[in-house]
Amino acid sequence: MLRVSGISALLLLTCPSEVWASPSAETAKKCMHYSYVAFPYKRPGAVRMSGDRQAYFRDCMAKDGVVPEPAPAKEQ
Structure with a gap:
C-alpha cells in the first residue's frame, strides 16, 4: 500500500x-x-444525410474555433 501511494505521489510531482x-x-x-x-439544413428524408456537418463541427472545436469563415x- 505504501508503494502505491509513493508511486502516485511521484507521478503527481513529475507531471505538469x-x-x-x-x-x-x-x-x-x-463552430x-x-x-x-x-452544410445547410435540409429536411430529413428529402436528401440523404451525411456526417459532413458534424465532422466540420468537431474539426472546428478541435482547432478552438480558429478556422476560416466558410x-x-x-x-442544388
Whole structure:
C-alpha cells in the first residue's frame, strides 16, 4: 500500500500541473454557426444525410474555433 501511494505521489510531482481548458460556449456557437453555413439544413428524408456537418463541427472545436469563415454552400 505504501508503494502505491509513493508511486502516485511521484507521478503527481513529475507531471505538469497545467490544466487543459475546454473550448468556450462562444467557440461552440461559432463552430455550430459555421457548420450550418458550410452544410445547410435540409429536411430529413428529402436528401440523404451525411456526417459532413458534424465532422466540420468537431474539426472546428478541435482547432478552438480558429478556422476560416466558410463560404455559403451552393443550393442544388
